Amino acid sequence: MSGMGQFLRRMRRSYLKRLFKNAGYSKNTPLVHYLEGIRAEPLYEEMPLHYDLFDRNEFLCRSLSLYDLPNDLKVPPDELFIIGSGPSIRKQAVDKLANKNTILLNGAVTLIKDAGLHPLCVLVVDELFCRKRLDLLASVPDETNMVLTFPAIKEIAFERPDIIRKNRIFLLHEKNMDFHGKLGIDAYNLSQFDKPTHGVFRAGTVMSAGIQLAAFMKVPNVYLLGLDIGNAETEPRFYENGKDKIRTGLLKDYDELILPFMKLAAAWYNRHEYRIFNCSPVTKLPYSVIPYHDFDAIG
Structure with a gap:
């Protein structure tokens, strides 16, 4: 064009x-998608769905099923490291995770080049990140597993459809509701927690989607990095500087969305006798909710 x-x-x-x-x-709204021109057409009625992705009438790719993602877990598949963008990442030797199973959230894709990581997948749910830092997504190696919501796919495809074409795209659905404190930790929410093929809970942070994806894959030991939260408005993300910092809503959403969701996550992992740890040494999230694990002690 x-x-x-x-x-x-x-x-x-x-x-x-x-x-x-x-x-x-x-x-x-489907009408909005239609008028914007970038759309997804389901192949089957059941979940999870494969989709044919189009930019107007131009075919982009066929998305993969989330059920295929665990097939790419490295051996041993019993550990998974979900890496966010908190400033604390700067002080952690994440290069030791080069041969580990990792999910890279948003700008953590820079660790593919900077730390030599070979992620299980890149996960992006926020279209604002795609709009503001498309350059980072364009830098991922070809054939990278990219787990994206449809709003994220639309933003990428609008400017750089080649990113969609050259990578392995998994479409992640979000529930049409936020998970907030009023929903509580009940049997229904616990039953939905490990079913991202039904849609993941929106909870104010992309980390919540990563945690639900890990539960879906039944990985028994999950470690969260860069989940700082408290310094989100005063310090740039580990891959940013003061000039290119994107606005954040983490502190605004903490009490109503993030904290209630993390309590639900802790309840789900405890119920299934799996383990989840927060490896951020400066987090706002109480360690009584997600216990601390010293990243330096991980071999």
């Missing part, structure tokens, strides 16, 4: 987004 054509398409999209927002439509 020519530069002018892309400019006009972008302006049209911006106008449509404002129009539908003012009219009270959700950004996930």
Whole structure:
């Protein structure tokens, strides 16, 4: 597409987004997807779904099933490290995870190059990150497993459809609701926790999606890195500097979304006799919810 054509398409999209927002439509309404041109067509009715992904009439790729993702777990498959973007990552020797099972969240993709990691997958749920830091996603090696929500896929495909084409795309559904304290830790929510093929709970942080994905894969030992939270507004993420820092809602969402979700996660892992640890030494999340594990002690 020519530069002018892309400019006009972008302006049209911006106008449509404002129009539908003012009219009270959700950004996930099928009509919005249709008018923007980037759409996903399901092949089967049951979950999880394979999708044919299109940019208007141009075929991009066929998404893979989440059930296929555990097949790429390295041996031994009993440990998984989910790496977020907290500043504490700067002081941790994450290069020792090069041959471990890792899920890289958002800007943690920089660790593929900077620390030599070979992740199980890259996980992105936030379209804002895709819009602001598309350069980081463009740097991942070809054939990387990328677990993406549809809003994330749309943002990537709008500017850089080649990223969708050259990688292995897994479509992750989100539930049409946030997990907040009012929902509580009940039998239904616990039963849904390890079923991302039914949609993951939205809980104010991409880490919540990573934890649910780990539960789905039945990995018995899960370690969370970069889950700092408390310094989100005062310090840049480990891969940022002061000039390219993207806004964050972590502190705003902490009490209503993040903390209640982490309590649900702890309850699920305890019930199934799996273990989950927080390896961030400066976290806002109490260690009474997710216990601390010294990352330096991990071999």
